[in-house]
Amino acid sequence: MAERAGEASWANPLRDSRDKRLPRIAGPSSLVIFGVTGDLARRKLMPAVYDLANRGLLPPSFALVGFARRDWDTEDFGKIVHDAVREHSRTEFREDVWERLAEGFRFVQGSFDDPEAFTALAQTLGDLDRQRGTDGNHAFYLSIPPGAFPVVCQQLKDSGLADPTGGSWRRVVIEKPFGHDLQSAQELNAVVNSVFPEESVFRIDHYLGKETVQNILALRFANQLFDPLWSSHYVDHVQITMAEDIGLGGRAGYYDGIGAARDVIQNHLLQLLALIAMEEPVSFEPSQLQAEKIKVLSATRNILPLAENTARGQYGPGWQGGIKVPGLLDEEGFAKDSSTETFAAIAVEVDTRRWAGVPFYLRTGKRLGRRVTEIAIVFKRAPHLPFDQTMTEELGQNALVIRVQPDEGVTLRFGSKVPGPGMEVRDVNMDFSYGQAFTVASPEAYERLILDVLLGEPSLFPVNAEVELCWRILDPVLEAWSEAGHPDTYESGTWGPASADEMLERVGRVWRRP
Structure with missing residues (x-):
């Protein structure tokens, strides 16, 4: 049995x-x-x-x-x-x-x-x-x-x-989008559920269909190696990044008034946070997975004050891939006085015994340095280093990086001795790539999701409670931004506005450069 x-x-x-x-x-x-x-x-x-x-x-x-x-x-x-x-x-x-x-x-x-x-x-x-x-x-x-x-x-x-x-x-x-705030999401859910019962409603988040995202569950729960380290005892902070190197690409009519936070953070990035921070489910049955994600999202709160722990921006003109590109307000179909952000970053905490005190930094943006989506679990520094400063000048923090796209895989960063007579320690990477490890090509996310719909398997689809909890987290940020004037401007091809860097520098941290 x-x-x-x-x-x-x-x-x-x-x-x-x-x-x-x-x-x-x-x-x-x-x-x-x-x-x-x-x-x-x-x-x-x-x-x-x-x-x-x-x-x-x-x-x-x-x-x-x-x-x-x-x-x-x-x-x-x-x-x-x-x-x-x-x-x-x-x-x-x-x-x-x-x-x-x-x-x-x-x-x-x-x-x-x-x-x-x-x-x-x-x-x-x-x-x-x-x-x-x-x-x-x-x-x-x-x-x-x-x-x-x-x-x-x-x-x-x-x-x-x-x-x-x-x-x-x-x-x-x-x-998506499932509404534009909590109230509209609740109204939309009520309309849909008046026609279809919740078990017959499949809300598509294509990120949850990606093989690498699903592998988070295998990485965490099939490997005893990571579980003891997966808590505030050893984790300093977590960074979840979805960066795009393209602009609006003709989507001005859709994007204006929505922005990066509604378009990406409310669904994709908070879902990734839930998978990283959730406890081990009793089984991989849909109801059990959803229950654990709901617990995490229920315990997630914004780090205050919001003015210091969020950042937003609009891309200005710059160079992307050797090509001169226009700024957002020069894009065809975009209002010249728009305050819609193309870069958004927020800091949240998960108030559970496992994660208390660990900040989660979520950021997304267009016209950034390169196209990449990754989750970086950054570990605390060793409590005692028997090395002097010259031995560890380049040594950073250990990190486990889950690459969702485009080069799907996992990287572990740790310190290693440089060959030679002296004791010099430098960061090195141990890399796993799906493309090299498996001969079978990964299915496209929509293949998995459409098949799950036809099979009646809702594991990878957010339910009402998840959608509404994500809006509860984001709504205060959006309200604060609406009263804060125009977003900062950042040059296309860079990694966002200066306010995003300042957001981490205040607490002695820096964003990863993927």
């Missing part, structure tokens, strides 16, 4: 219960994409569906349905999917896989506020149940602006599409 319980606690949600070496295959089902003409659908969703089919993880009865206002028929839709797959799919293009997948394509023309269009969608899905054997199992992917969620959810309810019958299931997939 103990052995079976142990096996269950380490069960991978992608593994079949009969043989954990075999990947689970989705059952009869369809995926309906609202916003199918958008960039996300073209670059991520359609290629991910093909890659799943190419890996044999979709059933022969699977169907893909597009919904949009365009004057298309199913053949036009098929060509759009074909072009997207050819350009963006991760796996090789195989004609036999494509032809089998394309047999399940359908397109429904209409607007979100048109009841007749949803009647036509219901008819299309009914036909797929009879013709393709999708068995009434349908997932609705809302790749649309959050403002359109209420009307689409209401249309799904009024048309009966949200109601499963005869043992089938209906699920809804929502892309």
